Amino acid sequence: QLSTNFYSTSCPRAISTIKSAVNSAVAKEARMGASLLRLHFHDCFVQGCDASVLLDDTSGFTGEKTAFPNANSLRGFDVIDTIKSQVESLCPGVVSCSDIIAVAARDSVVALGGPSWPVQLGRRDSTTASLSSANSDLPGPGSDLSALITAFSNKGFTANEMVALSGSHTIGQARCTNFRTRIYNEANINSTYATSLQANCPNSGGDDNLAPLDTTTPKFFDNAYFKNLLSQKGLLHSDQQLFNGGSTDSQVTTYSNNLVSFKTDFANAMVKMSNLSPLTGTSGQIRTNCRKVN
Ligand code: HEM
Numbered sequence: 001q002l003s004t005n006f007y008s009t010s011c012p013r014a015i016s017t018i019k020s021a022v023n024s025a026v027a028k029e030a031r032m033g034a035s036l037l038r039l040h041f042h043d044c045f046v047q048g049c050d051a052s053v054l055l056d057d058t059s060g061f062t063g064e065k066t067a068f069p070n071a072n073s074l075r076g077f078d079v080i081d082t083i084k085s086q087v088e089s090l091c092p093g094v095v096s097c098s099d100i101i102a103v104a105a106r107d108s109v110v111a112l113g114g115p116s117w118p119v120q121l122g123r124r125d126s127t128t129a130s131l132s133s134a135n136s137d138l139p140g141p142g143s144d145l146s147a148l149i150t151a152f153s154n155k156g157f158t159a160n161e162m163v164a165l166s167g168s169h170t171i172g173q174a175r176c177t178n179f180r181t182r183i184y185n186e187a188n189i190n191s192t193y194a195t196s197l198q199a200n201c202p203n204s205g206g207d208d209n210l211a212p213l214d215t216t217t218p219k220f221f222d223n224a225y226f227k228n229l230l231s232q233k234g235l236l237h238s239d240q241q242l243f244n245g246g247s248t249d250s251q252v253t254t255y256s257n258n259l260v261s262f263k264t265d266f267a268n269a270m271v272k273m274s275n276l277s278p279l280t281g282t283s284g285q286i287r288t289n290c291r292k293v294n
């Protein structure tokens, strides 16, 4: 089973090494904190938190990196590689890639002003990955509220936890291809906001042009994401679904008024997400290189 002190004798400097590396990556580029948080989500929702998301494709192996939600989108692999090589030189073969992602996600949120939470450790790394699960189990930006609730319920989360976790979109960016339909065709969007986004996200072309998920404070982990939803300034269709006359409206309103309750619920939901079906004991392995099976 997992424990917070898993490396305290086998690699006592592991956790502080991860934190320093995350702090310097985020100092260099704030968005990297968002990217590392998302990496953990996309790992845990596919086969559990087992670093399956980090495996590169080879001629004989197809991993998750080309899945629709991941391709040309997931970032942070180089930061994880850097951390892994630092930790390998301290304690070879001891610290898993999946634990590194989990700690890096927590340290990223803290670095951007968000809440902290205890990260349970001792996950091991998979020898497999699942392209098909990545395509089916990660919710897409065109999802309606019912689909979002179902996608999270399939992993054991309540609708309340889904809303709290969606508050991750208080940091980071999205590509035009993921919000184009919303800014040109939807009615439940603030028209000034839509027009301002259209300048950098044309009707055709510019698919990879970026816009912040939180138009107010994209580099700070606060509750502005929920405040934006109240004024119909959610960037993704799926974001605005959380405040669109449905069952989650009241929770969005609460979080928009109560930063502490958002941070508390977010931290608790992250602990739960981090614990999704880890490999323990003699299952899996401690990868030497996070990109490939030993
Ligand atoms: C509720 C369902 C969710 C949907 C439909 C969704 C969808 C998306 C999409 C489409 C993007 C932009 C990707 C791109 O354009 O390349 C994105 C970015 C992001 N997502 Fe989510 N997401 C969801 C939940 C979550 C959760 C639960 C987390 C973390 C716990 C998360 C963390 C992030 C972060 C931090 C970014 C910005 C990443 C960056 O700037 O590199 N998302 N999400």
Ligand SMILES: [Ca+2]
Pocket: 042, 043, 044, 045, 046, 047, 048, 049, 050, 051, 052, 053
């Ligand atoms: Ca995984």
